[in-house]
Amino acid sequence: MSGTRWEWRDSGSASGHMQRVADSGTYSRMQTAYRAYINHATGCDGCGYGERRCSTADQLWRAYRAART
Template sequence: MTKTERQWRDGSGGAGHLQRVASNAVFTRTQTAYRAYIDHASGCATCAMDSGQCTIAEELWTVYGATTS
């Protein structure tokens, strides 16, 4: 479900203001879950050394998969 929310925007040399922006809760959850998976994989020694995934990466991927279905 898409809704509208307001986010603060800094003004260019002047006062800032609130701006209306579209928000999609499902998209945000999906992106957050995928970012957690990528952040883990980029810093995990096990994931970097083995083409398979460590148990934490598997769990994070499962969470990401649940947000896309």
């Protein structure tokens, strides 16, 4: 995933670890694209409440996947 960086996370009593974190712009694009997919899928009769995907849902899912890279 581009637009990511590594940050140190203190685990409290453990020694801590490095965690991959999305930049705010990347996260925002991903969140917006995923929300568009979910909003469509939950209201579309052709999507069957997540059991299958219509062509519009396929396009929205591809847009979400593209936002992740």
